[in-house]
Structure formats: C-alpha cells, structure tokens
Amino acid sequence: MATLIDTNIILRxxxxxxxxxxxxxxxxxxxxxxALPESIVEVVYVLTEVYSLDRERIAQSVNYVLQDIxxxxxxxxxxxxxxxxxxxxDYVDCLYAAIATSGFCDFMTFDKKLMxxxxxxxxxxx
Numbered sequence: 707m708a709t710l711i712d713t714n715i716i717l718r719x720x721x722x723x724x725x726x727x728x729x730x731x732x733x734x735x736x737x738x739x740x741a742l743p744e745s746i747v748e749v750v751y752v753l754t755e756v757y758s759l760d761r762e763r764i765a766q767s768v769n770y771v772l773q774d775i776x777x778x779x780x781x782x783x784x785x786x787x788x789x790x791x792x793x794x795x796d797y798v799d800c801l802y803a804a805i806a807t808s809g810f811c812d813f814m815t816f817d818k819k820l821m822x823x824x825x826x827x828x829x830x831x832x
Contacts, residue, residue: 708739709738713748715731716745749767768783782804785800799817
C-alpha cells in the first residue's frame with residue numbers, strides 16, 4: 707500500500723537540506739508514495755517563492771520526483787510543468803490549461819490571458 711505524502715516530504719526529498727528528513731523521505735518514497743496533485747502545486751510555489759529557483763530547475767525537480775511517486779492527473783501535471791518551464795504563466799494556470807485542453811471537462815475563467823492561451827492551445831491541437 708502506498709503512503710500518502712505531503713509537500714514537506716517532497717521538498718525534503720528534492721532539496722536534501724536536512725539529512726535525517728531527507729533519508730526518511732527517500733525511504734518512504736522508495737517504499738511507494740502517493741502525492742495529491744495539490745502537493746505539486748505547493749512544491750512549485752515553495753521552490754519559486756521561498757527558494758527562488760528558476761523555472762528550468764523547478765521543471766527538472768518536478769519531473770524528477772514524478773518518476774518516483776504516484777499521483778492523479780500525472781499527464782496533465784507533466785504538461786503543466788512543461789508549459790510553466792517555457793512560458794510566463796504561473797503554475798496553477800498551466801495546470802488549468804493542461805486540464806482544460808485534455809478534453810476532461812469544459813473550462814470557464816474570467817482571466818483573459820489564460821483563456822487566450824487555452825484557445826490558442828486548442829486551435830493548435832486541432
């Protein structure tokens with residue numbers, strides 16, 4: 707059975723900034739870990755706002771951790787992190803765009819910039 711892990715476990719795993727916590731994070735992840743997609747949102751936020759990492763490094767980090775944990779909406783998260791890496795959209799908007807263009811559901815927003823991006827993506831995929 708997988709262990710549900712939170713953002714802190716993922717961050718200690720990625721940053722290895724506390725040896726004891728890092729080793730515990732590695733152990734739980736190697737034994738089978740599951741993270742909510744919301745945890746990935748928090749990871750991106752913390753790496754951006756607290757650690758001031760650039761988008762490329764954040765994308766690499768998220769791709770790395772997703773090799774070792776299970777989560778829902780994996781394909782959309784991978785697409786969102788790639789969009790985050792190559793655009794100036796914030797990660798949550800990238801995730802909205804990935805889900806909105808996946809065909810999973812309709813999407814509505816008052817954010818004109820995000821809606822224009824989604825329409826552009828849908829037109830380029832057609």
